[in-house]
Each structure stands twice: as C-alpha cells, then as structure tokens.
Amino acid sequence: MTNRVGWMALLGSLLAASLAPSQAADASQGLSGEQSLPNRHVYVVQDILKTCSPQKGFWVDLGAGKGQISIPLIEATDNPLVMLDPNAEAMTEGLTTAREKKLEHRLSAVVGVAEAMPFPDNTVDLVVSRGSIFFWDDPAKGLREVWRVLRPGGKAYIGGGAGSGYPKWAVEKLIEGRQRKLKGAEAEKWKRFIELRRPEQMKQWAEAAGLAAFQVMGKGAVSDDPAIGQGVWLFFEKPSVSLSN
Numbered sequence: 403m404t405n406r407v408g409w410m411a412l413l414g415s416l417l418a419a420s421l422a423p424s425q426a427a428d429a430s431q432g433l434s435g436e437q438s439l440p441n442r443h444v445y446v447v448q449d450i451l452k453t454c455s456p457q458k459g460f461w462v463d464l465g466a467g468k469g470q471i472s473i474p475l476i477e478a479t480d481n482p483l484v485m486l487d488p489n490a491e492a493m494t495e496g497l498t499t500a501r502e503k504k505l506e507h508r509l510s511a512v513v514g515v516a517e518a519m520p521f522p523d524n525t526v527d528l529v530v531s532r533g534s535i536f537f538w539d540d541p542a543k544g545l546r547e548v549w550r551v552l553r554p555g556g557k558a559y560i561g562g563g564a565g566s567g568y569p570k571w572a573v574e575k576l577i578e579g580r581q582r583k584l585k586g587a588e589a590e591k592w593k594r595f596i597e598l599r600r601p602e603q604m605k606q607w608a609e610a611a612g613l614a615a616f617q618v619m620g621k622g623a624v625s626d627d628p629a630i631g632q633g634v635w636l637f638f639e640k641p642s643v644s645l646s647n
C-alpha cells in the first residue's frame with residue numbers, strides 16, 4: 403500500500419515537473435480533476451464574440467498558453483491572432499495544433515509578458531485573456547499595457563471562467579468540486595484561488611490601472627451568474643477618437 407502511495411506521489415511530481423509553471427500550479431491546486439468536465443474554452447469564445455463584436459484586424463491572446471482560446475477563436479472567425487505568453491513551450495504546442503488543423507497561416511506566437519507587451523501604442527483591435535491575469539506579477543501594470551496597445555475602438559476581454567453557455571450540470575459539478583476543496587487538505591490554496599477571482603478584486607485591479615471606464619462581469623470562481631456563467635471577466639473599450647471637436 404505504502405509503495406502504491408509512493409508511486410502515486412512520484413507520478414504526481416513527475417507530472418508537475420513536466421508541466422509549465424502555471425500549469426503545475428493549476429495541477430497542484432487540483433484543477434486537473436476539472437479536466438474531466440466538458441471543455442470550457444469554446445463557450446468562452448462564444449462570449450468573447452458576443453460581448454466584443456470585434457473588428458477584424460490585430461488580435462492578441464494574452465497569456466495564451468497552448469492556444470486553448472486562440473485556436474477556437476480563429477476557427478470561429480477568419481481573423482489571424484497573435485499569442486503572447488512567457489511560456490514558449492506551451493505556445494509551441496499551440497502552433498503545432500494550429501498546423502495540424504491547417505490554421506498555421508493565422509496563428510503566431512510572441513514570447514513576453516502582460517506587464518511589457520511588445521507591441522506599439524494604439525495598434526491592437528482585440529485583447530483576450532483567459533485564466534492568466536491571476537498569475538501576472540503586476541495585474542494593474544498589465545492592464546495599463548493592454549490599454550496602451552489597444553487602438554481607439556479596440557476592446558479587451560480579460561478574466562477567467564467557463565462561458566455563459568457552459569452546461570448547467572457541469573457548472574454545478576465545477577462549483578461543488580471547488581467548494582469541497584475549500585474544506586479539504588489544500589483549503590488555503592483554494593481560498594487564495596477563489597479570492598483572486600472575486601469581482602471586487604478585478605475591479606480593484608482595473609481601478610489601480612486607472613482605466614477610465616470598464617465593466618466587471620460575473621460573480622467569481624464558485625458562483626454562477628445568469629448573464630455570464632461561472633467566473634469573472636473585465637471588459638473595456640478604448641474610446642474612438644471623435645473628429646467633431
């Protein structure tokens with residue numbers, strides 16, 4: 403029995419070691435158990451398109467990881483997209499997936515961080531970011547960068563969650579699982595996970611960034627919201643320049 407437990411622990415640490423740092427953090431937080439539920443990214447992509455109605459042009463997936471949002475987003479539209487993430491390996495996986503799907507001409511990757519986006523001012527039409535802001539060293543600085551790179555009329559959709567169309571039974575399972583973990587051996591980690599995903603926290607980051615106008619949607623990691631589903635999202639748009647004055 404001890405041996406079996408020992409092997410399980412070894413396998414767990416090998417798995418964690420083979421993952422990117424943030425993924426390893428997710429795995430250690432028990433998120434891997436959530437992988438048995440339906441994929442959430444496609445539902446988030448539907449909300450991005452509904453909420454942002456983005457103009458065609460220069461789109462960025464910030465903290466793109468393996469392109470979990472990037473790929474369904476370019477599949478659902480005919481727009482190209484640039485992934486930005488400090489994890490080159492994860493993005494390489496995304497590029498490989500895109501090639502397998504014959505989408506390589508519409509997906510590219512840049513290594514970098516939110517806090518110093520390697521793009522000129524006023525050039526990006528859409529910034530999307532799922533499950534990433536909670537890992538940024540300085541979320542307010544990252545949001546200021548997003549504002550800087552957005553072009554007038556450009557939009558940002560940043561946060562985390564399952565998407566409003568995610569099946570209700572899966573939302574319930576997701577929330578139940580997290581509630582259970584809040585009482586388990588890793589309660590402190592889960593408390594932190596949930597705190598970072600509170601709408602009040604998102605509002606505080608947006609205010610600290612000095613965003614003039616923004617909307618926080620959703621109720622967080624352990625609540626369902628009739629409009630936006632489980633999760634929390636920040637939406638903002640850089641105003642178009644008025645020619646009348």
Ligand SMILES: C[S@@+](CC[C@H](N)C(=O)[O-])C[C@H]1O[C@@H](n2cnc3c(N)ncnc32)[C@H](O)[C@@H]1O
Binds near residue numbers: 468488514517
């Ligand atoms: C949980 S993964 C999310 C991946 C993907 N967007 C998704 O929805 O599944 C978080 C990602 O944020 C990235 N990340 C961490 N710090 C970052 C930063 N300062 N700027 C941009 N991305 C960052 C990580 O490398 C990782 O790929």
